[in-house]
Amino acid sequence: MSHKFKIGQRVRQARRPSSVDSGSAASSIFEIVRLMPEERSGEPAYRVKSAAGERAVLEGELTLAS
Template sequence: MSHKFSVGQLVHSAATHFADRTSGTYEIVRLMPENSNGELGYRIRDTVSGAQRAVGESEIRAVDTKQPVQSH
């Protein structure tokens, strides 16, 4: 099994309990091995606060870099 995301990639929280507790953009800082459920893990860092946490692959999604810039 290979990781879906790579070190340095920007991600958001997916629609899970993790997303309810926190929001924003995170950077992948480390690839981690599978957990006891067989899910690959990541160490992510909040790009604003610098806080780090461990998450499973199902808890994050890639930042959409093709999203159009909105003007006001």
């Protein structure tokens, strides 16, 4: 499986059903800074950054920001 997003693209992290916050993190815009190896499940992973810092996320958690 190849990566859907490219370095430099702006993405939004989708809300997780188990999330207890008010949605502020879910509406944050991130920039893809690195393509990471696929997880054991075969799902591509990314390193993303925002004003709040950097984190690693799975492709299924991201949508393209408009």
